[in-house]
Amino acid sequence: xxxxxxxxxxxxxxxxxxxxxxxxxxxxxxxxxxxxxxxxxxxxxxxxxxxxxxxxxxxxxxxxxxxxxxxxxxxxxxxxxxxxxxxxxxxxxxxxxxxxxxxxxxxxxxxxxxxxxxxxxxxxxxxxxxxxxxxxxxxxxxxxxxxxxxxxxxxxxxxxxxxxxxxxxxxxxxxxxxxxxxxxxxxxxxxxxxxxxxxxxxxxxxxxxxxxxxxxxxxxxxxxxxxxxxxxxxxxxxxxxxxxxxxxxxxxxxxxxxxxxxxxxxxxxxxxxxxxxxxxxxxxxxxxxxxxxxxxxxxxxxxxxxxxxxxxxxxxxxxxxxxxxxxxxxxxxxxxxxxxxxxxxxxxxxxxxxxxxxxxxxxxxxxxx
Amino acid sequence: xxxxxxxxxxxxxxxxxxxxxxxxxxxxxxxxxxxxxxxxxxxxxxxxxxxxxxxxxxxxxxxxxxxxxxxxxxxxxxxxxxxxxxxxxxxxxxxxxxxxxxxxxxxxxxxxxxxxxxxxxxxxxxxxxxxxxxxxxxxxxxxxxxxxxxxxxxxxxxxxxxxxxxxxxxxxxxxxxxxxxxxxxxxxxxxxxxxxxxxxxxxxxxxxxxxxxxxxxxxxxxxxxxxxxxxxxxxxxxxxxxxxxxxxxxxxxxxxxxxxxxxxxxx
Numbered sequence: 001x002x003x004x005x006x007x008x009x010x011x012x013x014x015x016x017x018x019x020x021x022x023x024x025x026x027x028x029x030x031x032x033x034x035x036x037x038x039x040x041x042x043x044x045x046x047x048x049x050x051x052x053x054x055x056x057x058x059x060x061x062x063x064x065x066x067x068x069x070x071x072x073x074x075x076x077x078x079x080x081x082x083x084x085x086x087x088x089x090x091x092x093x094x095x096x097x098x099x100x101x102x103x104x105x106x107x108x109x110x111x112x113x114x115x116x117x118x119x120x121x122x123x124x125x126x127x128x129x130x131x132x133x134x135x136x137x138x139x140x141x142x143x144x145x146x147x148x149x150x151x152x153x154x155x156x157x158x159x160x161x162x163x164x165x166x167x168x169x170x171x172x173x174x175x176x177x178x179x180x181x182x183x184x185x186x187x188x189x190x191x192x193x194x195x196x197x198x199x200x201x202x203x204x205x206x207x208x209x210x211x212x213x214x215x216x217x218x219x220x221x222x223x224x225x226x227x228x229x230x231x232x233x234x235x236x237x238x239x240x241x242x243x244x245x246x247x248x249x250x251x252x253x254x255x256x257x258x259x260x261x262x263x264x265x266x267x268x269x270x271x272x273x274x275x276x277x278x279x280x281x282x283x284x285x286x287x288x289x290x291x292x293x294x295x296x297x298x299x300x301x302x303x304x305x306x307x308x309x310x311x312x313x314x315x316x317x318x319x320x321x322x323x324x325x326x327x328x329x330x331x332x333x334x335x336x337x338x339x340x341x342x343x344x345x346x347x348x349x350x351x352x353x354x355x356x357x358x359x360x361x362x363x364x365x366x367x368x369x
Numbered sequence: 370x371x372x373x374x375x376x377x378x379x380x381x382x383x384x385x386x387x388x389x390x391x392x393x394x395x396x397x398x399x400x401x402x403x404x405x406x407x408x409x410x411x412x413x414x415x416x417x418x419x420x421x422x423x424x425x426x427x428x429x430x431x432x433x434x435x436x437x438x439x440x441x442x443x444x445x446x447x448x449x450x451x452x453x454x455x456x457x458x459x460x461x462x463x464x465x466x467x468x469x470x471x472x473x474x475x476x477x478x479x480x481x482x483x484x485x486x487x488x489x490x491x492x493x494x495x496x497x498x499x500x501x502x503x504x505x506x507x508x509x510x511x512x513x514x515x516x517x518x519x520x521x522x523x524x525x526x527x528x529x530x531x532x533x534x535x536x537x538x539x540x541x542x543x544x545x546x547x548x549x550x551x552x553x554x555x556x557x558x559x560x561x562x563x564x565x566x567x568x569x570x571x572x573x574x575x576x577x578x579x580x581x582x583x584x585x586x587x588x589x590x591x592x593x594x595x596x597x598x599x600x601x602x603x604x605x606x607x608x609x610x611x612x613x614x615x616x617x618x619x620x621x622x623x624x625x626x627x628x629x630x631x632x633x634x635x636x
Contacts (some may be wrong), residue, residue: 060528080531093529097547107533158533 008035010069011161012057013241017066019052019218026220028031030066034162034196039188041197041205044215045241051199053215054164059083059197071161087164090171092147094139094154100126101135103150107158109214125153128187145176152184156191163188165197169204181207202242206230210362215240230292234278234369239290245366246293247335252286252367262365265287266333267310270362278369286367294338298326298348299357307359314354324349328356383581389606396600401593414600424601427584431565432578434496438503439560445504445547446511446556454519472509478574479505487574494576502570507560514559518552551619558616562609571622581605 010033020025027049033042034052055061057068059080068075070084086107095103095273105122113121136140142150148168155163168184169177186194186209199205205212206226213223222234233239235245245359249265252272260272261284298314299305312330324343327336339358343349350356396415400408418424452458453465472481483502487494522545530540548552568582575583585601588594 058532060531080528081534081536087529087532089525089529091523091525093523093525095526095544096528097544106530110534155532179474202535 008037010034011036011071012196013069014053014069015067015069017053017056017068018064019049019061020064026218027064030218030220032213032223032248033309034194034218035211037194038210039185039195039197039208041199041209041212042215043202043205043212043241046200048215049218050200050215051166054087054166054196054198057162058085058087058164084161085164086158086160086162087166087170088148088151088155088266090168092151092168092171094142094147094150096140098139099135100131100137100139100142100150103139104135104153104157106154107248121157122153125157128156128190129153130183144172145180148172148180150188153281156187157194157302160193160205162194162196165195169196169199170201177204184208190288194216205350206242214241216241226309232276232278233290236288236290236368239366239368243288244293244338247288247290248333248337249287251281251287254283260367262286262367264365266330266337267313267360268308270308270365272362272367274367275366276363276365280369281367285369288368290368291337291360291364293325293338294364296358296360298328298339298341298350298352299359305359307361310358310360312356313359314350314352314356316352317350319343319349326350326356328358330358392599392606393603395596396603398432398596401596403595403599414596417597418600421597424584425582427579427581430496430578431581434499434503434571435561435564438500438507438564439557441504442507442511443515443553443556445508445558446515447553449508449512449517450515451545452518454522455524467510469509471506473515474567476567477507479558480570483570484573494574496576496578498574498576499571499580502574503564503567506567506570507563510563511556511560514556515549515552518549518620522548551622554619555616558612558619562612562616566605566609 001144012032012034014030014032014034017027018025030049030053042053044050052061055072056063057081059075059078075083095106098106101119101122104125105118108118108121111118122135123132124301126134129145129152130337131149131153134146134150139147139150148171149169165184169180173179181204184195184197197205197208206229209226211223211225212229213220214229216222216237222229222238223233229238229242233242233245239245239247248267250262252260252262258274260274260277261267261269262272297305299309310330312328312333314326314331315336316327318325322343324341326339326341328339329336341347394407395403397410397412398407399411399413419455449465449468453461480502483498483505484595485492487498492498526544526548527537530544531537533542566568566582567580568586571584579587585598586600
């Protein structure tokens with residue numbers, strides 16, 4: 001399964017896409033390929049251009065420069081109503097004067113289908129999103145979650161080549177959001193249509209996506225699978241944006257062609273393999289390295305390890321029930337770093353001021369380009 | 370502490386409505402002198418209304434002018450309100466301010482300047498010149514009403530319709546128009562009412578076919594006609610109240626149907 005997905009042909013190709021609003025440079029040379037049938041996310045802070053890029057694909061914004069292909073066809077001059085894409089809007093944009101069935105069937109007006117055929121399709125689409133039998137209701141009387149489902153059914157009924165989702169979960173409460181994340185993923189696998197999701201929520205992107213493009217200031221900083229983004233962020237900015245990451249001052253020296261030695265403040269020296277180096281790396285670039293909280297662990301009294309061990313003091317902690325997040329200042333380090341520990345049976349929660357031994361190894365270190 | 374305020378409110382309402390309340394009283398009074406004591410009940414003045422052809426011509430003229438003015442002002446209002454709520458363009462604030470200015474401009478100034486311009490252009494006065502003036506003063510009201518109708522509209526609604534295959538125009542027709550329809554109805558009714566009882570502009574620009582208010586003013590010279598005018602006034606007050614009530618009902622129902630917050634409106 002994984003192989004067919006990575007081999008899949010591109011459904012959307014972006015070539016050096018630029019977008020200006022007057023003097024404001026919203027998209028700066030975006031090039032990417034989005035593959036047939038994948039769940040693709042555009043992730044970034046607000047104002048990074050992710051929604052602009054989505055609206056460009058939908059046809060609501062013109063390109064200032066560059067080219068956009070959907071399923072091999074150049075979209076220059078093709079208006080939004082003739083593109084093989086459909087969109088779920090952030091506000092859902094449910095037509096308040098129409099019933100649920102009229103909303104869902106709106107796109108079929110020009111399909112040439114008979115009334116009965118359209119009604120059957122609408123009912124099928126409603127069943128797909130779990131709203132069977134809701135067709136006769138007034139659209140403005142629906143709850144937030146139901147509106148979202150209507151918006152989904154309305155967009156999917158036209159069987160677009162690409163479904164565009166503009167922050168579709170941001171208006172829902174936490175519980176509803178978690179549920180819809182799972183459901184959206186299931187729906188995407190079921191219909192096999194390429195989904196492009198815009199979100200500022202890195203957790204949401206990680207959970208749902210096959211691949212994610214992380215965007216900052218109109219550019220794609222990294223386009224990768226969720227695992228690679230989390231484990232090997234290519235820049236410090238990406239590492240900071242996705243999950244929690246500690247940054248420690250470091251210096252790198254090349255020992256031979258294949259191995260690099262890094263001197264990390266507070267932890268000590270470590271030898272790094274070439275597989276841990278991002279493309280285009282050279283030794284002078286390394287001023288800091290990243291390390292994720294869960295790739296280190298605090299050794300409890302009597303516990304032994306074959307990993308490297310550093311020493312420090314617990315300065316603060318946050319107890320989450322299943323996890324405890326410790327702020328540990330390493331001896332010789334200038335600021336505390338976060339280490340997360342599972343609260344296993346029999347493992348005590350350390351108090352503030354406790355001396356702690358921290359186990360780590362060289363594979364935990366992330367170097368940035 | 371509450372009592373003086375209540376007395377004040379009642380006095381204020383009396384000041385506003387007592388003169389209007391006198392209209393129907395004397396319209397049904399059996400006597401040509403407008404004075405107390407009342408002399409008895411009669412339908413006579415209403416019956417006389419039916420027998421004055423010049424009055425009927427004035428009513429028809431007024432209705433014609435009011436309907437056309439209302440439609441024109443509302444069409445202009447739809448265009449302006451959509452432009453003001455959907456697009457950003459240089460000088461927008463200044464342009465909107467100038468469009469709304471006739472709302473507070475003394476009508477006598479509008480009337481005199483229009484008259485001067487029309488006479489300079491060598492155009493003859495008539496129903497069309499009155500319509501011109503009435504559109505000018507009714508359009509700001511139409512824009513104010515329609516602005517609030519358009520403002521409550523999520524702009525992604527039209528985009529969603531386009532996304533689902535409709536053209537820009539059919540999206541406007543299928544989605545935007547039905548949603549702002551209550552605003553349009555309310556604007557039509559208010560513009561109609563404004564035109565119907567406008568006097569100054571009509572007086573200056575009307576030519577040989579007077580509108581109803583101009584005709585009424587002309588009749589004031591004949592004291593024996595006063596009770597007939599009272600009867601006519603009674604009908605006009607009832608019609609105006611009815612129209613404004615329908616306008617406000619349409620606006621509120623529209624707001625409720627689309628789930629918008631009631632943004633106030635005019636009434």
